[in-house]
Amino acid sequence: MSVRFSVSSLVLTACMVAFAGGDFFSATVHMEGLVWVESEMARAVRNYVRLGGLVPPELQRLAEGTAWLSDPTQVDPNSLVYNPIGAYLLIKRLNQEWANAIKTLPQPQEVFGELYDELQLPSLADLEGCALALMRLQDVYNLDMRRIIDGEIVMKCRPNDTDACHDVNVAELKNRTLPLKLSILDVFYFGIVAQSHNDLYHAALWLNETLAIMNANQCDMCPDRRDVLERLADTYSKLRNHRGALQLYSESYRIDPTNPYTKSRILDEEYYANLQGSYVWQLQRPDDWEGRDKYEELCRVGVLQNRALRSSVSCRYFRPSPYFYLGPIKMEVLHETNPVIHLFHDIVSESEAARMREMAIPKFHRSVVVGDDGGDAIILNRVSETAWHFDYDDPVVAKLSRRVDYATGLSTAEGTAEAFQVVNYGLGGQYIPHTDYFEGDHVTRHIQNGNRVVTFLLYLSDVDAGGATVFPIVDVAVPIVRNSAAVFWSMERSGAVVPNSLHAGCPVLIGSKWIANKWIREHGNEFRRPCGLTPDE
Numbered sequence: 028m029s030v031r032f033s034v035s036s037l038v039l040t041a042c043m044v045a046f047a048g049g050d051f052f053s054a055t056v057h058m059e060g061l062v063w064v065e066s067e068m069a070r071a072v073r074n075y076v077r078l079g080g081l082v083p084p085e086l087q088r089l090a091e092g093t094a095w096l097s098d099p100t101q102v103d104p105n106s107l108v109y110n111p112i113g114a115y116l117l118i119k120r121l122n123q124e125w126a127n128a129i130k131t132l133p134q135p136q137e138v139f140g141e142l143y144d145e146l147q148l149p150s151l152a153d154l155e156g157c158a159l160a161l162m163r164l165q166d167v168y169n170l171d172m173r174r175i176i177d178g179e180i181v182m183k184c185r186p187n188d189t190d191a192c193h194d195v196n197v198a199e200l201k202n203r204t205l206p207l208k209l210s211i212l213d214v215f216y217f218g219i220v221a222q223s224h225n226d227l228y229h230a231a232l233w234l235n236e237t238l239a240i241m242n243a244n245q246c247d248m249c250p251d252r253r254d255v256l257e258r259l260a261d262t263y264s265k266l267r268n269h270r271g272a273l274q275l276y277s278e279s280y281r282i283d284p285t286n287p288y289t290k291s292r293i294l295d296e297e298y299y300a301n302l303q304g305s306y307v308w309q310l311q312r313p314d315d316w317e318g319r320d321k322y323e324e325l326c327r328v329g330v331l332q333n334r335a336l337r338s339s340v341s342c343r344y345f346r347p348s349p350y351f352y353l354g355p356i357k358m359e360v361l362h363e364t365n366p367v368i369h370l371f372h373d374i375v376s377e378s379e380a381a382r383m384r385e386m387a388i389p390k391f392h393r394s395v396v397v398g399d400d401g402g403d404a405i406i407l408n409r410v411s412e413t414a415w416h417f418d419y420d421d422p423v424v425a426k427l428s429r430r431v432d433y434a435t436g437l438s439t440a441e442g443t444a445e446a447f448q449v450v451n452y453g454l455g456g457q458y459i460p461h462t463d464y465f466e467g468d469h470v471t472r473h474i475q476n477g478n479r480v481v482t483f484l485l486y487l488s489d490v491d492a493g494g495a496t497v498f499p500i501v502d503v504a505v506p507i508v509r510n511s512a513a514v515f516w517s518m519e520r521s522g523a524v525v526p527n528s529l530h531a532g533c534p535v536l537i538g539s540k541w542i543a544n545k546w547i548r549e550h551g552n553e554f555r556r557p558c559g560l561t562p563d564e
Contacts, residue, residue, distance in 0.1 A: 050393055051149045052118060052156040053453040054412035055539035056384075057391075058108035061117060061149065066104065067142055068125065069093045075138045082138060086128040089120070109491070109538050111164055112178055112207045114454050115157040119213070122149045158220040160410065160455030160534075162229045166312070167323050167457070167534055168330060168493065172236060176214060178207030180492075180536060182327065211237060211246040215255065222258060227266050228312050234259040253282045257289065264292070268308040269299040321499040322460055326533035329495030329504030345371075350433040362503050366528040368515040371434065375427065375510045380487040382423045383416065384541055387449040390414035394450060410456040416447040416543070431483045431545050435514070436555055442476055443551030448544040449487070452494070457534035460499055463546060464517040464524045477549025478524070480556065484513040485545075490538030500527045507540065518549070521562045 051057045072082055072090035082090075107113040126148050129135050136143050164170060164180075174181040218233035238259060241249050260275035273296035280289045340363055344355035362368035375383075391412040418425040418439075424447060432439040464479045484496065489509035496505040496513055505513045517528045 050156070050412075050453075051153045052114070052160065053393055053410050053456075054391060054451040055108060055114075055453060055456075055535075056388060056451050057412070058114055058117065058454070059105050059539075061121060062104045062107060064142075064146070064148075065093055065117070065121060065125070068139060068146075071139045071142060080138065083128060083131045085124070086131070089124055089128060105539075110180070110207065111157075111161055111454055111536070112175065112180070112209065115154075115161060115213075116207065116209075118149045118153050118157050122151065122154050155220050155223075156410070157454055158217050159224065160453070162217065162221060162226070162233075163455045163457070164493075164534055164536060165229075167326050168536055169323075169327065172232065176209045176236070178209070182330065211240050211249060214240065215250045218258065222262060227262050228310065230262045231259070231266065231310055234262060253279045253286075256282075260292065260296075264296060266308075266310070267299075267303075268310075269296045269303060271308065272296045273300050316459070318460055318499050321502075322497060322531055322533075325497035325499060325502070325504045326493070326495060329497060329506055329533065330492050330536060332495060332504060332506040347436055348433040350430070356434060361505060362498070362501055362515075366498070366501070366515045366517065366525045368498065368501075368503055368505065368513065370505060370508065371512040371514060372508065373510055374430070374434070374512045375485055375487070377510065379423050379427060380485075380510055380541075382421065383427075383447070383449055383485075383487055383543055384451075386416060386421060386424075387414035387451070391451070410454065411450045411452040411458070414449045416449055418446075427485075427543075428545065431547070434512075435481055435483065435547065437481065437547045437552045438555060439545065439547060440551065444545060444547045447485075448546075450542050450544070452532070452535050452540040455534045456494075456532075456540065458532040460529050460531040462517065462524070462526070462529050464528070466524065476551075478518060478522075479546045480518045480549055480552065481514065481516050481547050482528075483545040483547070484515075485543040486511050486513070487541035487543055488539060490535055490540050492538065493533055493536030494538070494540045495533045496530055497533055498528070498530045500529050519562075520556060520559050522549070522558070523562070 051061060069090040072086055073094070076082060076087060076090075107117055129139075132138060139146070161175070165172065165175065169183050171179075171181045171183050214233055215237045218230050218237055221227075221229035221233060234255060237250065237255050240246055241252060241255065256275045256279040260272045260279065263269075263272035263275065273293065276289055276292045276296060280286065280293060283289070340360040342357070342359050345358040346352055346355045356374065357372040359370040359372065360368075361370055391414050394411040394413040416424045418428050418441065427447070428439045428444070431444075438444065463482050486507050486509060488507075490507050494507050496507075497503065498505075498515075515528055515530070517525055519525060
């Protein structure tokens, strides 16, 4: 079961983040706030109409169509944004339908009151981010495109899959009464977004599907056929499928023989098609980065691992300090050496996890990575929001820092460890393979307190599917277990880094993922974790 907020905390969340503006899709908590915003707008419209006011039919239709949001006994409103298709449709509805309907009001303040003064709806960048996220999920979890369009999240088998080669209907985990079906205009929009980002592989997939639906006469509001044909032809041309492009340009030319662009493209594609001779073209996904296949395989294996038994090396009670003598740590050993990977169960309480989440909301900003120049950079492969909690911020934070000290045997005092990094992942939120230790040109900027020795990764929520932490080199998938901590070492006692600690956060498929990282540094821990007698010790 995913983390749930009470009504009062949901209102607090919405007030803090729904009016903050920008990047709503980059954290699930932002989209939870948008659910509240839509509910309040719908309530305001219904009240205005009940008191005798007049609104455009489209606005009244929206208000009546989302009345269920005001009745949490019927369905959990957050289930809308915990499902990636529902999240996309929410962003689209607010960005297009609500925004356009509100523009038709001569005096919107009369309808919405004070809510209108602070209202900021999602932008086109949010809608685009949602589309890209769905395509990312489509890849990592090998989702069935036709089932996505029908509003279902279903994983397909791949020929080279072993343990993961079974169809998983993840949509069964959520309330299926929600209207999640995509229209042909959504399918076409995904193709346009992929094309605009030069993602020719996904552009070809979604534009082809658009054309297939149109050819089957399965749409009431079809996009302009010539536009679809030319976009797909342009995509094929860039992918060097010149015969396919020629066929599409020719069909477009038959629709409009006066278009000079289409005629010139036909001549070009005929020339290149003749040059290619008997070459047989196939659509293939590009190999964007090394190790991608292994990463995705582990993500698929771990998609529902938090709900199933796992084969670990061992499980035992662990008493690393007197603090844990009466209540020992329930430790699951997932990897014994190079790197050591443990899962500490029930290491944080429900109230402590809730406090960490609550404190993070007003501090959130888009997560960054270390760029090529050593500075901070925002990338599409890390979709989340980050806040930093220092020990002096709150007694709960200080208490958890001491607990990390007792559990690892290393000092977490200021200067020896970093503040807690609290993260809430957004739609399709992931973090591609990386190491936590610093190396190369980045060392000079980040090494003042020594390199990172150990990562203490707290799971402050659970999720229904996806979001596992995977270690591609050692073939380990760590599931999200609520109130547990994944602990792994990035450095040997000798000071040598552990390249096998390369890890990644799989994208969240269903749910809301909250984590808190604590990184402990070398300086100040020289005597707590001294070097051994041999380099390998």
